[in-house]
Amino acid sequence: MNISSTTSKIASSLSSTQNFTSTATKLASSLSTSSANKRLATLSSSDPAALSIMNKATDLSSVRSTMQQQIATLDQGSNAANGTATLLDDTRKQTINAQNVLDGYKTGKYTKDELTSVLTQYQASYQNALTEVDQTSTESSFLTGGKMTLATASSSAYAVTVKGGDLTSEGLKLKTKAAKDSTIANEDKPLVDQDISQMVSAVTGPDDTAALEKIGKVLEARQSAVSAAEGTAIGLSKSLSAGVDTLKQSSEGVTTLINNLSTGAKQARETDMNDASASSLSQRTSVMLANTGASFAGQSDMAMLQQLFK
Amino acid sequence: MNNHIGISAYKAVVNNTLVGRQLEAHVLLKAADRLQMVIDIWGSQGHEDRLHDAISRTQILWNIFQDALIKENNPIDEDIKINVLNLSMFIDRQLLSTLANPTPDRLLSIINIHRELAAGLNTSHVHPTHH
Numbered sequence: 001m002n003i004s005s006t007t008s009k010i011a012s013s014l015s016s017t018q019n020f021t022s023t024a025t026k027l028a029s030s031l032s033t034s035s036a037n038k039r040l041a042t043l044s045s046s047d048p049a050a051l052s053i054m055n056k057a058t059d060l061s062s063v064r065s066t067m068q069q070q071i072a073t074l075d076q077g078s079n080a081a082n083g084t085a086t087l088l089d090d091t092r093k094q095t096i097n098a099q100n101v102l103d104g105y106k107t108g109k110y111t112k113d114e115l116t117s118v119l120t121q122y123q124a125s126y127q128n129a130l131t132e133v134d135q136t137s138t139e140s141s142f143l144t145g146g147k148m149t150l151a152t153a154s155s156s157a158y159a160v161t162v163k164g165g166d167l168t169s170e171g172l173k174l175k176t177k178a179a180k181d182s183t184i185a186n187e188d189k190p191l192v193d194q195d196i197s198q199m200v201s202a203v204t205g206p207d208d209t210a211a212l213e214k215i216g217k218v219l220e221a222r223q224s225a226v227s228a229a230e231g232t233a234i235g236l237s238k239s240l241s242a243g244v245d246t247l248k249q250s251s252e253g254v255t256t257l258i259n260n261l262s263t264g265a266k267q268a269r270e271t272d273m274n275d276a277s278a279s280s281l282s283q284r285t286s287v288m289l290a291n292t293g294a295s296f297a298g299q300s301d302m303a304m305l306q307q308l309f310k
Numbered sequence: 311m312n313n314h315i316g317i318s319a320y321k322a323v324v325n326n327t328l329v330g331r332q333l334e335a336h337v338l339l340k341a342a343d344r345l346q347m348v349i350d351i352w353g354s355q356g357h358e359d360r361l362h363d364a365i366s367r368t369q370i371l372w373n374i375f376q377d378a379l380i381k382e383n384n385p386i387d388e389d390i391k392i393n394v395l396n397l398s399m400f401i402d403r404q405l406l407s408t409l410a411n412p413t414p415d416r417l418l419s420i421i422n423i424h425r426e427l428a429a430g431l432n433t434s435h436v437h438p439t440h441h
Contacts, residue, residue: 275419278423282397304374308367309336
């Protein structure tokens with residue numbers, strides 16, 4: 001015996017000799033797609049376990065979405081930090097070049113015009129680098145805020161811990177900004193903030209030792225500051241990149257969890273009821289029915305019920 | 311009028327006068343009796359027809375209940391509605407499984423559910439209501 005043959009047999013018996021025409025119509029109606037969907041929706045909403053699991057899956061989907069946004073943001077931040085490191089490396093090299101030209105001016109290798117040209121260009125490059133560092137610091141602040149948002153979302157959603165490594169420890173500290181601030185805070189601040197292009201205009205000649213030494217100290221201070229900032233930018237880029245990797249892994253873990261929850265919800269619906277639990281449920285329902293005056297069906301259904309076992 | 315006709319006529323009158331909970335309890339027990347009869351003489355002559363008849367009537371009964379219960383204007387208590395709908399899904403599966411792989415075990419659980427619900431419907435501590 002197989003289902004198709006027996007189903008056909010049932011369908012045939014419904015529509016043939018036993019005055020079940022109206023019942024068969026009703027049955028067909030109740031088995032129609034819209035009715036089935038409606039019943040499924042009713043049952044879904046009526047199954048607390050399945051509903052709870054699906055709600056968790058929905059919440060986790062939201063967390064995953066947040067993670068993916070953070071991945072994109074952190075990736076962007078990592079690239080920005082990497083770009084800043086490259087720029088600072090170039091600035092550091094330019095600082096060394098400026099020191100060499102300054103030394104060459106002292107020995108007569110370069111003229112005043114050449115010194116002025118090189119130092120003026122260098123000053124512009126240095127200012128650009130500072131602007132870039134400021135932008136990176138701002139982005140890092142944004143990323144730090146984003147990390148906190150993510151942590152909040154994660155902790156509220158079923159203890160999905162984002163083990164961010166550097167993300168959750170020192171990695172997102174604004175080392176670049178901190179390096180700059182420490183430079184500004186120290187005694188060299190007046191030197192590093194000097195405008196070399198103006199200082200060089202005051203130089204009277206290769207033997208203007210005081211003016212040249214002052215420029216040399218500025219360049220030396222800047223070289224130290226830029227080297228520190230470059231190292232910080234590289235570290236920041238790596239930290240953000242590690243954070244991206246970690247978040248990607250966490251996101252994949254959340255995806256697996258969502259899939260498991262969806263499967264669990266499906267299984268909860270399909271296997272939650274067995275003989276024992278059905279028996280228990282029918283006993284409880286029997287008591288509830290005894291305590292109420294309610295009936296299942298309406299008046300319009302009574303005629304069909306009367307016909308069913310006539 | 312012979313005895314057989316007299317009994318049938320009596321049953322028809324009973325069926326036509328029962329309403330609401332009493333009628334629902336009555337048809338649940340009738341369906342349980344049909345299923346029980348299939349089990350009691352399992353495999354004897356006419357078994358397959360009896361099995362199909364009992365299953366098809368039980369399916370119809372539960373489709374009527376399901377259709378009534380999911381109506382938005384059904385005033386029945388929400389917890390009872392949910393419980394009965396869940397039981398109906400279980401019964402649906404048991405009936406289809408029996409059709410695919412006939413064994414009496416699954417029918418026993420259905421009979422048990424029918425009798426439990428009928429007992430509840432026949433034992434009302436309040437004035438009956440229906441919509």
